[in-house]
Amino acid sequence: MPKRKISNPLALAVLSCLYERPMHPYEIGMTLRHRSKQESIKLNYGSLYSVVESLERLGWIASRETEREGRRPERTIYELTERGEVELFNWLRELLAIPVKEYTQFEAGLSLMAGLAPEEVEQLLRQRIELLTEEIKNMKELDAMVPEEKLPRLFRIENEYWQMLREAELAWVTRLADDIASGEMAGVDLWREFIAAHKAQREGNQ
Amino acid sequence: MPKRKISNPLALAVLSCLYERPMHPYEIGMTLRHRSKQESIKLNYGSLYSVVESLERLGWIASRETEREGRRPERTIYELTERGEVELFNWLRELLAIPVKEYTQFEAGLSLMAGLAPEEVEQLLRQRIELLTEEIKNMKELDAMVPEEKLPRLFRIENEYWQMLREAELAWVTRLADDIASGEMAGVDLWREFIAAHKAQREGNQ
DNA sequence: ATTAGAATACTCTATTCCGAGTATTTGGTA
DNA sequence: TACCAAATACTCGGAATAGAGTATTCTAAT
Numbered sequence A, B: 001m002p003k004r005k006i007s008n009p010l011a012l013a014v015l016s017c018l019y020e021r022p023m024h025p026y027e028i029g030m031t032l033r034h035r036s037k038q039e040s041i042k043l044n045y046g047s048l049y050s051v052v053e054s055l056e057r058l059g060w061i062a063s064r065e066t067e068r069e070g071r072r073p074e075r076t077i078y079e080l081t082e083r084g085e086v087e088l089f090n091w092l093r094e095l096l097a098i099p100v101k102e103y104t105q106f107e108a109g110l111s112l113m114a115g116l117a118p119e120e121v122e123q124l125l126r127q128r129i130e131l132l133t134e135e136i137k138n139m140k141e142l143d144a145m146v147p148e149e150k151l152p153r154l155f156r157i158e159n160e161y162w163q164m165l166r167e168a169e170l171a172w173v174t175r176l177a178d179d180i181a182s183g184e185m186a187g188v189d190l191w192r193e194f195i196a197a198h199k200a201q202r203e204g205n206q
Numbered sequence C: 001a002t003t004a005g006a007a008t009a010c011t012c013t014a015t016t017c018c019g020a021g022t023a024t025t026t027g028g029t030a
Numbered sequence D: 001t002a003c004c005a006a007a008t009a010c011t012c013g014g015a016a017t018a019g020a021g022t023a024t025t026c027t028a029a030t
Helices: A009-020 A025-034 A045-058 A082-097 A105-111 A118-145 A153-182 A188-205 B009-020 B025-034 B045-058 B082-097 B105-115 B118-145 B153-182 B188-205
Strands: A061-067 A075-080 B061-067 B075-080
Touching: A009 A025, A009 A045, A009 A061, A009 A075, A009 A082, A009 B105, A025 A045, A025 A075, A045 A061, A045 A075, A075 A082, A082 B105, A082 B118, A105 B009, A105 B082, A105 B153, A118 A153, A118 A188, A118 B082, A153 B105, A153 B153, B009 B025, B009 B045, B009 B061, B009 B075, B009 B082, B025 B045, B025 B075, B045 B061, B045 B075, B075 B082, B118 B153, B118 B188
Parallel strands: none
Antiparallel strands: A061 A075, B061 B075
């Protein structure tokens, strides 16, 4: 798959807002905030304006008019072009249908965790378990505060996804911590010795 | 938590290589490739060199010597400073212990999927299911090719994590697709009507 | 009547990031 | 022995990003 012309998901959110009706960038930002989309699509104003500029350059959106109220800064109102509409839906289809590899911080940590002693890794994972547990609890509480009639499942599906991922992670990390502690993970002794030897060697060199 | 001075995980990988012994950047890159770390930490040469520069500016690594073999380009060999060693381990601890929110492409897609008709979403999710199934199968096959004695669990833990996440996603997406198809997800009719109405309105406007 | 603070609506700049490109050398093969 | 692909070791420039900063206006309390 050839790389997208523009890849920041914020641009997709912009297109999707303009599909509803023409807006100026700040209004787009507010709309996304009110719908809590900024929890699944990173929104900051610097990016918003540069993304809008890119979309205009690509001809996916066009500025319809600029207006001003009182002496407030001018606002440029954009609308979706036909081209933009096509791209919006194709992009959305691609995101839903095609899994892509993404790099996470935790994955990076895991891939280098062999540099820390097993006991310490276990303790760090225990801390993660606590934090994850709390985070999940909070998410569920927040979720429960808004009834289904107010906000149907369709509009919190990204939340459901995120919760599910965190729960899966929690279960896995718990197992891993236990396996390290119990020695169920083979080679923990070698690991410990290796760390000790390495540390000694480094200290010797100084 | 105050934002890190340098946040690209590639920098962490660099530090961790230099903890073993002094190297030049290209060698760091090769080391990471040979250990398949580029599957969990995005590696490209542009970033590698700029990250090394940043680390030197921060004083976490220092250039020890520059040498050349034959008429090949010069290579600068870097070593970890004491400060760098401290930062390496603190960073690693943080990554393991503290969960951070990360934005994924799929999440973005989910949060805007209401713009597509339910039938189409279902079909797209089915496609995702197929691709995920295949990806998981491939990962497992690749994994099975190297025996545990050759590469202990400790060194493929990031793989195990990734596989687990994909499997969790697969199960969840399958349920979601089924719920949309069966009408188990409440409000699918409203959703369908809403899309049709919106489309009609847009066409009317043109 | 005044003023603090939130909201409005961006703009600017400093990094960071990434892909493509470059120039040499080595190794294998025809 | 001539040649080509792969490996070596980067460099460069442009695009993307993030966060802080700016200037105005509205609101609500003192």
